[in-house]
Amino acid sequence: MSTIRFLRTFIAAAHGGSFAAAAEQVALTQAAVGQQMRALEAELKTTLFDKTGRSMMLTPAGHLLLPRAVDLLAQYDAMRRDIQDQQPIAGNLKLGSLITGMGLLSTTLAELKFLHPSLEVELRVQDQSKLMEDVISGELDAALVVERQWPDKPGLLWTQCYVETLTVIANSSIASADVTISSLFSAYPFIRFDRRTPTGAHIDKIMRGMHLVPQDFLELNSILSIVELVRKNVGFTMVPLLKNFDWENDPNLCVLHLPGRPVARRLGILESGRRSHITGVVRDELLEQLQRMRSGGRTASGFSS
Structure with a gap:
């Protein structure tokens, strides 16, 4: 789903007027935003941004893509919600977190518990090295950790959150x-x-x-x-x-x-890959929780974000 992520970043850059503004919005580095946009331009075989000096404007192709990208992502998000609603998330999930990430993660888990009552979560608070070790070994399904150089292990997925x-x-x-x-x-x-x-x-x-x-x-x-x-x-x-x-x-x-x-430091979710269908829901909810915090919204369970 890399193209979906790239389109989200493209919309943020188009609305924000710069890669720096997009980086703040989608919780990436400015360099990562630029890399994604170059990949998207290569995939579409066109130039989307015209950068002159410090200013950045959309090219005609960029103007053409923007409303279609917004519409496509709205349809994708609606489709994803509909599918998830038809497939309730249930079972036991083992998550880990640094103690400094507990406030954010606990709010996210409260929201998930409201949306998926059959989901049981075991949450462990550990130091960074232990969290990394337990996710890589499969002892934990996922953890909120600080970015590091991860080993090349099949299934291991890192997503920066903030x-x-x-x-x-x-x-x-x-x-x-x-x-x-x-x-x-x-x-x-x-x-x-x-x-x-x-x-x-x-x-x-x-x-x-x-x-x-x-x-x-x-x-x-x-x-x-x-x-x-x-x-x-x-x-x-x-x-x-x-x-x-x-x-x-x-x-x-x-x-x-x-x-x-x-x-x-950069923090995000490190997933072991063992139960990606559930940890992916946790990851998406955490990202949505962060988006609600930026926009001052409220969660479905009634918790103020």
């Missing part, structure tokens, strides 16, 4: 929207995310690139524990802005985005 950008988070008693990040580093103790992890190592690289010298106080392997210490004004930190935790609206926290909002 990205988490790096932010500086401080207690609101010492920081506000107009404070400079460099002033925090020069004046207050810093709580690090574990540099032994890929995310922690990436954060350290970003700080060195910005010439920020922290006054190290603690180094922990739990983003949630770090932010709780920040809430208690023990220090400030630089960590990914986690989905579904609403830190930006916490009166005790001040969230400051880095220049350019660099990506800290």
Whole structure:
């Protein structure tokens, strides 16, 4: 179904006016959007976008494709819903998640349980390495994990769902929207995310690139524990802005985005391939849940997203 995915990306790029806007909408990197569009153009044997300088416009072929792509995807989505309605999802499913992904995944599973009452889900919270190991071995059917270099294993499927950008988070008693990040580093103790992890190592690289010298106080392997210490004004930190935790609206926290909002990590669903007919439904519901969050919609079960 790669063409269906490419058409979704094409519509996002056409409506957003750039590959960068499309990347934000469909949770891909800008490079991945460009790669998909080149593949779609090769398949259709035509050019869809006219890029001049920083501007991007649809070619006549692109204008012709856009309404047809929108109509085709609407028909495809309706067909998929009708088929799923005729084939209730049932049985036991073993899923895994990082603890930081639990908020989003639990909301998704609540929605799935509402739509498919006969579906029983066992949800395990584990660290990244254990989740990868258990999905690859088949112990887990799927897991919400951070992107890594996956082994070449038949049936293994990775789908990116969203990205988490790096932010500086401080207690609101010492920081506000107009404070400079460099002033925090020069004046207050810093709580690090574990540099032994890929995310922690990436954060350290970003700080060195910005010439920020922290006054190290603690180094922990739990983003949630770090932010709780920040809430208690023990220090400030630089960590990914986690989905579904609403830190930006916490009166005790001040969230400051880095220049350019660099990506800290990409998260998605890793499926073992053993029960793809069910894990595919979980994946699609998670992607739809993220889309509803972006548009401020509501779920079928009545949960606010």
